[in-house]
Amino acid sequence: MESYAVLRMPQTINYGRGAFEKVGEEAAGKGKRALIISDKIMDQLGYVREGRNHLDQANVESVVYLGVESEPTDIYVEEALTLCKKEKCDVIISIGGGSCIDTAKAVSILATNGGYIGDYMGGKKIAGTDPIPHIAVPTTAGTGSEATDATIITNTVSDVKMMIKQPAFMPNIAIVDPLLTISSPQHVTAATGVDALSHAVEAYISRKSHPMTDVIALSAMKLIIDNIEKAYEHGDDLEAREAMCLGSLQAGIAFSNSSVCLVHGMSRPIGALFHVPHGYSNAMLLPAVLEFSKNDAVERLGDVGAIFMKEEEEYTMEEAADLAVDSVKKLCLKLNIPNLNGWGIDKQEFESVINKMASDALASGSPANNPRVPRQSEIADLYKVCYDYNFSTASRVAR
Template structure:
């Protein structure tokens, strides 16, 4: 446990059903009048975005919408969006959607700020270990999935289309100024997305809890995330209309996001990113594919923490000793994947030859991301290769 703590969180958070209607008031408090809304095509056509724009219209706030975002944001979309932001003379960004629109807006903001000094700059110039701290405008984040926690994190993930690398970009510029966390926006999320995003949030809570960079503050939020998600994910998946489950999942995802913004994610995410980038598996699902094997591998280095996580999530009974409770965690994670229909890489349709061919590159990319060094058990390259092989199916 670290005594020294760095705590990152938005300046303002509004949490609760219907809170999206307060966005115009937040714009007024921030003194902004011309937002660019960043969202995805589904949000626009499904009219979910009306819940946001109706309040802006009523307040006479003039906005534009950039809805060309793609799942797992790319450098090219980010560059296009940054151009719109710069040329439109906007004074604020409102990210509305899942992690993909939120991360796109964050990266657009970083690129637009840098553009003032160097108009030719590429977003890859900001990937870790650099800190991206300068923004062009304040960013308000409104999540519509209970998953990434991007509304409260200091990270954005952007795919480099030159080499298919999912680049992790970190810094104060990626941290929204305000987050509006309204679970009612998630009531329409279909079961597959509920499962994938919910599992992503669970991994944030678990990896923050066992992280080598954990401290008393990240533990507080990680415990809350583990409990809320552990007890409500299956219900939100099976009963999409269950408001209690949706509300718990949304809060759990936000708390897990705060936890992993303080104590960053570890080996599960490191190994999931290359799977997402090369095989276009969704972020949450690729994490879930790796979760049981990486947890089993990491257990011996933080048995007490894994055991406590297992109890908090409602997987292990309170009287179980650490060894049994942590073994139960692995079994329950395997079961959760079955119940939530998470396929193995093989069952997802990834051919064994492609898996083997890309394995060395994926292992290199996982190591290069620096996330493995947050893991309780730090892997050698050979361990990563073996874990990819064990997870295949």
């Protein structure tokens, strides 16, 4: 636990049903010409058009970039940045999942500070000039990116997911409207929901956790655990969707102010090399990594296990920690989360890059925040375990 800590979040958070209607009013307070960064699916669903209508009503002009197709890359960032400069936009609005929001974060910084987005990795270059104001509008309950000061962008030359964290990357305004998540299909609801759970759990067990993030992370876990299956099975359950959005938002605030751990460190190389969406790769890894970490996080995971318990049940702390791991495995089963093999990753190709992935994971810094800090060889072994991981009868990871 950190002895000294800081709590950062967006300057303004608009939360609740119908919050999206505020996007025009919020944008008008930041600029006169907006660049909307989104994707073709959001456009087809009508969310981009709705956003532009709200902007029109507030006398804010807008142009649209719909080039985000998968996990954010430096190519998307450069394309959107070129449009931003050409159209002389002075406010950015991201509408979509974490990929759209992370792309917008990078554009907002580069538009005023210049350079290549990779220059900012590891604090090599600091954003000293205020970025273009950014309004983040998530349409999934998962990444929490609307409330974090980090962005993850893939370097398309090196196939490395660059995790870049600086206060300037924090969106100025977050607009979290559960009505925008109703359109999420089951598989997206499942993967992004477990992703949000992984954010909350890792924020809580992290070596950088502190009392403020603990309270927020525990609240996020309860909201997610109590509602994820409802949102998965009944996508039009607005109360469940609203709870998931709040849980995801809280989880984002929690991990942005503590840290993520081994799950995220291992997840990024999988996304970079095999183009597995971030939410899916986190969900695939979470149970096995918790199993690996359990003996060094018994009390913290015991608190997680208590959230899964029925009121009349009594457990020792060790039993509660076991319950946490087993409950997460069962949840992944119910939500049809695949393992890496089930996703369709070729085993031979996967094994050929395990050492690179383990090295990249360790270099990201996230594994160092884990309760059980792994060696590179242990990460490599854990990748092998995760490839064929059985969520119902998983073997223990040996010490």
